[in-house]
Amino acid sequence: MTTRKLEILVGAFVALAIAALLLLAMKVANTGVTGSDQSYKLYAKFDNIGGLKVRSPVKVGGVVVGRVASIQLDPEAFQPVVTLEINSSYSNFPETSSLSILTSGLLGEQYIGLQPGFVDENVEILADGDYIEDTKAAIVLEELIGQFLFNRGNQ
Amino acid sequence: MGNTTAEPLVNIQNLTFRRGERVIYDDMSMQFRRGKVTAIMGPSGIGKTTLLRLIGGQLKPDSGHIWFDGVDIPALGRNDLYQARKKMSMLFQSGALFSDMSVFDNVAFPIREHTKLPEEIIRMMVLMKLEAVGLRGARDLMPGELSGGMARRAALARAIALDPQLIMYDEPFAGQDPISMGVIVRLIRSLNDALGLTSIVVSHDVNEVMSIADYVYVVAERRVIGHGTPQQLRVHESPLVQQFLQGLADGPVPFHFKAADYAGELMELKD
Amino acid sequence: MLDKLQQLGAATIASVQGFGRAALMVLGALWGRPRFVKAWPLYIKQFYVVGVLSLLIIVVSGLFIGMVLALQGYTVLSKFGAEQMLGPLVALSLLRELGPVVTALLFAGRAGSALTAEIGLMKATEQLSGMEMMAVDPLRRVIAPRFWAGVVCMPLLALIFNAVGILGGHLVGVDWLGVDAGGYWSAMQANVDLHEDVLNGVIKSMVFAFLVTVIALHKGFDAVPTSEGISQATTQTVVTASLAVLGFDFVLTAVMFGG
Numbered sequence: 001m002t003t004r005k006l007e008i009l010v011g012a013f014v015a016l017a018i019a020a021l022l023l024l025a026m027k028v029a030n031t032g033v034t035g036s037d038q039s040y041k042l043y044a045k046f047d048n049i050g051g052l053k054v055r056s057p058v059k060v061g062g063v064v065v066g067r068v069a070s071i072q073l074d075p076e077a078f079q080p081v082v083t084l085e086i087n088s089s090y091s092n093f094p095e096t097s098s099l100s101i102l103t104s105g106l107l108g109e110q111y112i113g114l115q116p117g118f119v120d121e122n123v124e125i126l127a128d129g130d131y132i133e134d135t136k137a138a139i140v141l142e143e144l145i146g147q148f149l150f151n152r153g154n155q
Numbered sequence: 156m157g158n159t160t161a162e163p164l165v166n167i168q169n170l171t172f173r174r175g176e177r178v179i180y181d182d183m184s185m186q187f188r189r190g191k192v193t194a195i196m197g198p199s200g201i202g203k204t205t206l207l208r209l210i211g212g213q214l215k216p217d218s219g220h221i222w223f224d225g226v227d228i229p230a231l232g233r234n235d236l237y238q239a240r241k242k243m244s245m246l247f248q249s250g251a252l253f254s255d256m257s258v259f260d261n262v263a264f265p266i267r268e269h270t271k272l273p274e275e276i277i278r279m280m281v282l283m284k285l286e287a288v289g290l291r292g293a294r295d296l297m298p299g300e301l302s303g304g305m306a307r308r309a310a311l312a313r314a315i316a317l318d319p320q321l322i323m324y325d326e327p328f329a330g331q332d333p334i335s336m337g338v339i340v341r342l343i344r345s346l347n348d349a350l351g352l353t354s355i356v357v358s359h360d361v362n363e364v365m366s367i368a369d370y371v372y373v374v375a376e377r378r379v380i381g382h383g384t385p386q387q388l389r390v391h392e393s394p395l396v397q398q399f400l401q402g403l404a405d406g407p408v409p410f411h412f413k414a415a416d417y418a419g420e421l422m423e424l425k426d
Numbered sequence: 427m428l429d430k431l432q433q434l435g436a437a438t439i440a441s442v443q444g445f446g447r448a449a450l451m452v453l454g455a456l457w458g459r460p461r462f463v464k465a466w467p468l469y470i471k472q473f474y475v476v477g478v479l480s481l482l483i484i485v486v487s488g489l490f491i492g493m494v495l496a497l498q499g500y501t502v503l504s505k506f507g508a509e510q511m512l513g514p515l516v517a518l519s520l521l522r523e524l525g526p527v528v529t530a531l532l533f534a535g536r537a538g539s540a541l542t543a544e545i546g547l548m549k550a551t552e553q554l555s556g557m558e559m560m561a562v563d564p565l566r567r568v569i570a571p572r573f574w575a576g577v578v579c580m581p582l583l584a585l586i587f588n589a590v591g592i593l594g595g596h597l598v599g600v601d602w603l604g605v606d607a608g609g610y611w612s613a614m615q616a617n618v619d620l621h622e623d624v625l626n627g628v629i630k631s632m633v634f635a636f637l638v639t640v641i642a643l644h645k646g647f648d649a650v651p652t653s654e655g656i657s658q659a660t661t662q663t664v665v666t667a668s669l670a671v672l673g674f675d676f677v678l679t680a681v682m683f684g685g
Contacts, residue, residue, distance in 0.1 A: 024624050
């Protein structure tokens with residue numbers, strides 16, 4: 001076989017591999033919601049984050065607007081502090097917004113639901129580095145059952 | 156390379172070579188004169204091919220010198236050794252043609268590797284070498300399509316492609332029919348004289364060697380047991396040399412491999 | 427007892443010597459500036475032999491493995507009503523494990539054994555010696571192109587294997603079993619990370635490519651130059667390379683994903 005023919009075949013092979021890589025990169029994997037310059041950070045303290053993980057989605061009415069960037073424990077208050085990376089195109093949430101940790105389906109993954117609050121002239125818009133004060137902890141099944149039994153016992 | 160005739164092209168001095176515990180050569184010396192066909196004969200299994208590999212630098216001796224055209228082969232570094240090898244070539248017993256190339260490309264291989272000549276000149280050189288061995292018509296065949304004798308001739312064309320000073324033949328007559336044997340005998344002699352080569356032929360085919368060699372070394376038992384021109388050797392006094400030249404089954408080289416006493420060993424079974 | 431100890435010692439020394447010779451071979455092949463211009467046709471030929479000719483078996487195996495994963499995964503996931511997790515299941519299994527490992531095993535069987543047999547035969551027919559006597563270094567001329575072809579082609583083959591496998595999973599999961607197509611892709615995107623999963627898989631297959639290629643070349647180069655020796659070397663290539671791949675896979679997985 002001539003070198004030219006071999007070169008064409010090898011070229012086709014490499015092109016196929018690049019196509020495969022593109023498919024994996026674009027269609028299969030998330031390339032990160034945003035780069036650092038297209039997002040801003042918000043912080044929130046929770047009493048309990050349950051099964052929340054880094055990279056869990058942040059949703060508003062089911063639409064993903066950002067992801068959990070990191071989870072740390074406040075060393076003094078012993079409360080988990082969650083850093084959220086929110087896409088810059090959603091930059092007009094009022095500071096009265098609230099967060100809750102929800103579960104998609106009975107066995108699904110946990111995510112953060114963002115409930116936008118009311119807008120008033122005294123209410124500012126959340127900017128990079130702000131804390132969201134109003135948070136609801138994750139529901140832990142064991143605590144729920146415990147409470148239920150406790151209430152039954154009281155009756 | 157001024158004193159062309161006086162100084163031998165290859166000069167082996169006090170060569171000792173061991174393979175593991177086994178001594179192959181013990182303090183052996185040989186000279187190969189320029190422009191001559193020198194033969195090394197001896198029974199099989201004494202490491203004649205090993206000697207060629209030592210000259211080619213593929214093996215290193217335990218002690219001794221191998222002078223080739225003014226350089227000591229065992230003492231050379233990698234680059235100098237590769238430079239020295241460009242001046243020699245070797246015809247392997249199997250031919251060692253590259254099985255994935257045509258005969259033409261095989262002969263062109265060393266030229267393409269070592270020179271930057273344009274393709275037309277390479278073509279001319281290859282055709283000339285192939286003509287010299289009578290295979291110009293077979294240039295487009297693959298090595299698998301050649302007979303044993305033709306493969307060896309094609310390999311010979313490749314070996315002389317870069318006009319080396321030294322050419323080493325490893326058992327060139329082994330396993331050849333009488334016609335191709337005759338062709339190869341003629342080729343070795345005529346190439347040597349026409350191209351001004353120095354040839355080393357390793358073989359145990361007594362008649363063919365005696366007919367073309369200018370000088371013969373007979374090697375056995377780790378050393379040279381006799382040397383001289385073919386005429387001198389025929390009247391050599393050593394019984395070992397005579398046994399080899401005449402092909403006697405028994406003599407100083409015993410028919411039996413070293414063993415314990417025959418009768419004693421048979422009796423042992425009874426116990 | 428002492429005999430056993432001696433056997434153990436001899437086996438250890440032999441394997442260390444083997445490593446040493448393999449390392450010397452690779453170093454010798456890569457030493458100095460590669461002559462890409464003059465050797466270009468050699469490289470192209472090896473990329474063809476090692477890469478393009480392995481493509482068919484990789485594509486077919488990838489397709490079937492993706493399809494089987496989807497079929498088996500669906501049976502279990504549907505019991506929990508979690509069919510939408512089929513995409514991540516197929517993609518993560520392929521990207522993290524099956525893609526690199528199965529590609530390496532198939533590559534060892536298809537291309538590795540062929541490399542060993544080819545080089546062993548070149549040695550047995552004195553082609554390597556002949557080359558050396560013509561002042562051409564067989565390490566650079568024969569080993570180097572095959573080394574690069576193996577090391578470059580196998581990660582590419584693993585990428586193709588992964589892509590085809592995910593498409594095969596789509597074929598069975600979405601087109602046959604009726605999982606929602608949007609859910610298949612979006613759940614995959616939500617759970618597969620480019621760096622964590624795709625890139626680590628590629629790193630794995632690079633390590634495997636190096637292992638398999640070096641083992642195949644070394645076994646061929648070190649083969650006893652007889653027909654029996656070559657057949658043994660070919661078998662050894664497949665066995666040693668497969669074991670090395672599985673062993674290193676465990677170590678790499680523990681380091682990358684073991685947390």
